[in-house]
Amino acid sequence: YITGFMEDVPHIGTFTYRLKGFKEQPTDHYMRTYYLAAQPFFTNSKKWCFGGTPRHMLMLNYIKNIFNVYRDNPKFVFGFHGELSHDSYNDIGAADEDLYQWVKSLQDQGHLNNTILILMSDHGHRFAEIRNTIAGKQEERLPFFSFTFPPWFKQAHPEAYANFVYNTKHLSTPFDVHRTLQNILKIGTPKQGDLSQRDMSLFDKIPLERTCADAFIEPHWCACLAWEELPTTNGTVIAAAKSFIEFLNSYTEEHREICEVLKLDQILWAARLIPTK
Template identity: 55%
Template sequence: MGIRSDQEIFDRVSWFKVPKDSLRLNVLMFGFDSLSHNMWKRLLPKTYKYAVKDLKGIALNGYNIVGDGTPQALIPILTGRTELELPDTRKRMGKGAKYVNVYPFIWNDYQQNGYVTGFAEDMIQINTFTYRLKGFLEQPVDHYMRTFYVEASPNFGSYKPFCYGGMSRFKLMLDFIRNMYEVYKDRPKFMFTFHNEYTHDSNDGAGNADEEVYQWLQEFHIKGYLNNTLLILMSDHGSRFADIRNTQQGKQEERLPAFIFLFPPWFEKKYPDAMSNFRTNAGRLSTPFDVYATLQDVLHYKGAGRGSIANRGISLFQEIPIERTCQHASVEPHWCSCLDWESVSPASPTVSGAIEHLIKFINSQTSEYRDLCHELKLNKVLWTARLLPNEYVLKFKKNYDYDGFLGDMTDSTQITMETYEVKVSFSPGNMIYEASIRYLKKEGRYSVSLSDISRINKYQHMTHCIEDWDILHHLRKYCHCR
């Protein structure tokens, strides 16, 4: 299976036809169905590490969905609008339904500005725009992989699960992308690809993709394909059908899919302010509308700066205001994963237990070196709070209607984990710490890690006894020398 070389397309696409105010990047979006940010890290660890650590990708830790299901996740990314804001394309509307071609897809903008376009999605029986929606009357892009899947899918049952002859069906999609880069090597490209089979019904198959995606990324890096490409690794939402969705953690993860942006090495040198904003935005609330605004900015770059909180979609090259809320970003309450802090009494048994656990944990870091470091004791509790999940998230059970527009708010999900934020001072030395401690209610135990603890006042002379020991430098945060 390969990409057909089309002279008419060759004649139409060229970097000379790309707008002068563009960032002059290919755009390649590669997505998995139903894979949360955390699940991506758990099940595709090799890929995640290579993308984020080695290739310096930027993961959006605050990326929040705006609706239920794949269409509600992808339509805003690809059009900048919700399904309800667009002409009705639902099959069940009969003759009143429009074909999905009526949507103002972002790939149309790229195609009209000198780019060759491609779209691939497997599992044709559940495709984003053909399962519940009417589908396309005309081929939506220059190269549309559905044509292959329609012909090949009836034969899939003849092979082992996930296989097509001697190769994985997943590799077919990777080859489609590779072929686009080989055939249109020196031409501007916009591609949107979305893989369902490994993850739609369960996340159990996701691990199968880790080595393949890792090797594919390595190949693209070595061949130089990423030198002029904005690569976006993504998902539509977290798992919606697994048992984890019935838990507090699962409901949060459903709303927080994976989104990783990888830029060419030269890009940060040329656009330092834009990349600085992008890194800041990785920790702020972002949505599909922002991704759409970013894709528009690639085509017509408007510069770095501070985004307006009044805009539903803010380009990630502009700084998203820190005060932005779900309401500002048009995220309905039951989809909002943002958490609230509630002040609690330090005398509360659970809070005092959390503080006691923190003291023991910090002292355990220096226990081997008690001849050098004091055992710390609680001096004063400065601040305590509990992190609360959004009540609407806990109440949301499922879609009330077939189209995913209305929510059934009758669920009563129990909180199984509480997170406490404490600010305390220890003696000797008035060492001040802020820490997040988790309380696992069913197990009745606390959990904290080194990354959950911040020392927020200066060490000064307190660590003199370990300064000359390289192997003990990691203890500077916790050691008060004798």
């Protein structure tokens, strides 16, 4: 395979933010060195541009060139553009027409006849007040993620394709996507997904009863949970409150000269997280 790895903001790259990156160039084509060299010149151009070229087009054109040069070679290319949307996604719409024309160009030139194209985001807004709403919470946890298959794929692998469509309505994770990419190299007979596995190919059928716990998703990031209010007289609620008070008293035991012994006075509100349908 011809390989490519592109990220446009090198100081917060997947393998460089709080990490040490690579000792050697990890793929055949790698844009980090280009962006490091080009960044000092970005300040001389208009916002989001390098000279007269929108900066997102630098990466899109580079990827398209890989497809044109290696037309007859198998390829795995990962490009991630974050500059337009990282701090605020209000600007990302500026790339809509360019992205459309880029995908259309790949299709018109026949590249998508033997390519699985994935368009994705990594997460929703991380700071905005919209995160305090139900919609914002879901968006943060359920970013856009799409697969486009070659026209012949559905006919060649009808059961795998049907399972893939079925799984769009079920709980899946990035680990499942990773397993799916491995599965693409050798698509066998689809099967029922195993709940004991952390990852399942999206060409297999994910069980309807799969939970965030089954998929190793922490409760904070689970998009399939809702708050259910509980009566403050509930035995479990009272026991949890007392346990918390005991923990606090134990934590402050060594500083009793300045810390009072706490006692449970009143429970004002209680709720629990439960799976949604």
